[in-house]
Amino acid sequence: MSNAIGIIFANSGSDSLQGLALERPIAAVPFGGRYRILDFALSSMVNSGIRTIGLVTPHQYRPLLDHLGAGKDWFLDRKDGGLFILPGVMHGLSGDNHTFCIKNLQHNLEYLQKDFVENVVISSGNQIFNINFMESLEFHKDKHADVTLIYKDIDNFGDLNDEMFLMLDENQKVSKIRNKQGLEKPMPILPHFVNMLIIRRELLLDIVEKYSSIGCIDLMTILTTNLEILEIYGSPTHSTIGTIRTVKDYLDRSMSLLALEVREKLWLGMDRIHTKIMDNPPTQYTTHAKVSNSLIASGCSIAGEVKNSIIFRGVILEQGCKIENSIIMSKCHIHANAQTNYAILDKSVKVHGENVLKGSLNNPLVVLKRTVL
Amino acid sequence: MKQQECVALLLAGGQGSRLGGLTRNRAKPAVSFCGKYRIIDFSLSNCTNSNINTVGILIQYKPFLLNSYIGLGSAWDLDNPFSGVHILPPFLGDSEGSWYNGTANAVYQNYEFIDFYNPKYVIILSGDHVYKMDYNLRLKFHKEKNSEITLATIEVPWEEASRFGILTVDGAARITKFTEKPAQPDSNLASMGVYIFNWSILKQALIEDNGDYQSENDFGKNIIPQQLIQAKRVYAYNFHGYWRDVGTIESYYHANMESLKEGHFLNIFDPKFRIFSNEDILPPHFVGSAGEIENSLICNGCIVHGKVTNSILAPGVYVGEEVEITDSILLPYVKIHKKSIVHKAIVGENAEIMSHCKVGTAGKIVPNQEGITVIEDNHSIPMGSVIEAGENVYRNR
Numbered sequence: 001m002s003n004a005i006g007i008i009f010a011n012s013g014s015d016s017l018q019g020l021a022l023e024r025p026i027a028a029v030p031f032g033g034r035y036r037i038l039d040f041a042l043s044s045m046v047n048s049g050i051r052t053i054g055l056v057t058p059h060q061y062r063p064l065l066d067h068l069g070a071g072k073d074w075f076l077d078r079k080d081g082g083l084f085i086l087p088g089v090m091h092g093l094s095g096d097n098h099t100f101c102i103k104n105l106q107h108n109l110e111y112l113q114k115d116f117v118e119n120v121v122i123s124s125g126n127q128i129f130n131i132n133f134m135e136s137l138e139f140h141k142d143k144h145a146d147v148t149l150i151y152k153d154i155d156n157f158g159d160l161n162d163e164m165f166l167m168l169d170e171n172q173k174v175s176k177i178r179n180k181q182g183l184e185k186p187m188p189i190l191p192h193f194v195n196m197l198i199i200r201r202e203l204l205l206d207i208v209e210k211y212s213s214i215g216c217i218d219l220m221t222i223l224t225t226n227l228e229i230l231e232i233y234g235s236p237t238h239s240t241i242g243t244i245r246t247v248k249d250y251l252d253r254s255m256s257l258l259a260l261e262v263r264e265k266l267w268l269g270m271d272r273i274h275t276k277i278m279d280n281p282p283t284q285y286t287t288h289a290k291v292s293n294s295l296i297a298s299g300c301s302i303a304g305e306v307k308n309s310i311i312f313r314g315v316i317l318e319q320g321c322k323i324e325n326s327i328i329m330s331k332c333h334i335h336a337n338a339q340t341n342y343a344i345l346d347k348s349v350k351v352h353g354e355n356v357l358k359g360s361l362n363n364p365l366v367v368l369k370r371t372v373l
Numbered sequence: 374m375k376q377q378e379c380v381a382l383l384l385a386g387g388q389g390s391r392l393g394g395l396t397r398n399r400a401k402p403a404v405s406f407c408g409k410y411r412i413i414d415f416s417l418s419n420c421t422n423s424n425i426n427t428v429g430i431l432i433q434y435k436p437f438l439l440n441s442y443i444g445l446g447s448a449w450d451l452d453n454p455f456s457g458v459h460i461l462p463p464f465l466g467d468s469e470g471s472w473y474n475g476t477a478n479a480v481y482q483n484y485e486f487i488d489f490y491n492p493k494y495v496i497i498l499s500g501d502h503v504y505k506m507d508y509n510l511r512l513k514f515h516k517e518k519n520s521e522i523t524l525a526t527i528e529v530p531w532e533e534a535s536r537f538g539i540l541t542v543d544g545a546a547r548i549t550k551f552t553e554k555p556a557q558p559d560s561n562l563a564s565m566g567v568y569i570f571n572w573s574i575l576k577q578a579l580i581e582d583n584g585d586y587q588s589e590n591d592f593g594k595n596i597i598p599q600q601l602i603q604a605k606r607v608y609a610y611n612f613h614g615y616w617r618d619v620g621t622i623e624s625y626y627h628a629n630m631e632s633l634k635e636g637h638f639l640n641i642f643d644p645k646f647r648i649f650s651n652e653d654i655l656p657p658h659f660v661g662s663a664g665e666i667e668n669s670l671i672c673n674g675c676i677v678h679g680k681v682t683n684s685i686l687a688p689g690v691y692v693g694e695e696v697e698i699t700d701s702i703l704l705p706y707v708k709i710h711k712k713s714i715v716h717k718a719i720v721g722e723n724a725e726i727m728s729h730c731k732v733g734t735a736g737k738i739v740p741n742q743e744g745i746t747v748i749e750d751n752h753s754i755p756m757g758s759v760i761e762a763g764e765n766v767y768r769n770r
Contacts, residue, residue, distance in 0.1 A: 289666055293662045298672065
């Protein structure tokens, strides 16, 4: 058991998900056939032996709580510790700039006060990864660090916008935290901060107390300002797949699951990703089904053609329909002879026969929840 | 107060030796069924759906995998603070105690468990049947008839009636005669081996049965006939629905395969009467670019690169490239490697078939067990092996 508790900021929203995050925070967006994005952060913490996890929720938290229940599927329905809901302060969804807004912690200070553990592991809730934090916690302890920032070496800045990069000295101590805007274009491989960190609980309490008078300030801003006086180190990881901010991100991260090496990192190792169990029956294929290079969850009935796609639980694909490069979320019903290409269908969408839904790789077509076409 | 109206006892101790390699390592109720389920899921889910929260599971044969599967019963919502699932193995006391010797003896040895909850009614279930039944309807029938013992019955085809325990009933559904495997059946009502007793009646019957040294201590053979002789009020509750005893390789195979038919009678898809199971959390199944799947059931965690036709793939199965699977049942975590061909086979859990194997090839003119090949759990079939249809392949030990 690790000497840490967890906090997941599951309250970040996005306007660039074209409606996928309209009625839910990014953390609650379904992903990978049977998961929600939050599952990856939650399971990683649980698999690291963290059994007390606080979840900062946004205003629209129904989908999150529907998914989580008492946390039983993550073994978090416990006497000692367990899952704690930390209601976020802002009405509506917080902006992208405040990943770790201090005010959210200030209003839930008791969660931090009443535990006795040494450290707090903090993660954002909009990333796809499977990390065992044990290694970083060991590192944090060995270095007697105040804060350990988790980073990934990355050489492709293409789709990284306002993300942060670290400058490290030979002892892995962080000498500078800067964002992309300050970078000259052709750069060598740089440690890229992946929005996960370990911080001493006492220090975090101090910070929250000292900055309580300032409205909303991000924890990372505070750490950057106090870089000189704090012992801040960087610990590497290799098992992140990526952040989800835009529809393009969502499509890319989803489709990357079709590659074996990504699935190996994410799903096929020792540490499982846990999720809400539905007890669906196995998926049924009829004689007309034609499926290739696709991920298909349980409880589906498949009579159509599926190629390079991800099909969620309980989807019905009728004979003659054609699904290509698409993501079909749970309980969708595609009638005979309908076609989709580069489309993302949110839950419970009905597509009647002969409809053709077509998006493109860079601009996939998103169909809102419960739409009937 | 711990008293319950009704306690269910699930008989899960039998070896199920007629299932060959499938039950060599585990008790029959823990055998995988229809992909993601195990046989015991049906009885346990029936209890949950009937609001019967106190279930005693009598175990004896190779119990470890069954016990770990059942756990606290939370997968079936049976982890209830006042009752819940109880695993009941044979035990020793000061002077008494022995292995369970027959179904009635097993229940007799656990009379303290039943007394602890002091129920009015006791339901005796068999852990190796596949069916959906609301026990409350039966209990209601039991009360309405003011019955002391109620047997669940099902109509079987007349020509097969001589294979079952056959009941003769009067106009009010009261049982007048019970004959085990009659040569000339005068009814086609067969006993399903599922009983409701008034606890007071059952207790008395078990004590009498235990004192009878001639008795085989079996519900069907001894208890029920004895109670009929004593003119107890024994009624038949006729069940209309899907029910299968999956006690033999052939019946197991056909019961599985029936689920591939459209409009399947058991309808495991029916959300109003769900069958729960304690599944492993696995990612969605992946179908490779060359994968072809036709008329099959595929579970989570499978990886399919080959061709699968008329088959059932349980969770975590791997089907390699250029593999052909037809009319087969692959149990959890089976691996079939490159260019192997598997026809009409049941491949046991975690078994591995190396590349270039042929399983279920035509051999004898009349093969055993309808030509169904069975490969034992955890077995590894070496590269290039040829296995004839109808063979039972066991692991060396």
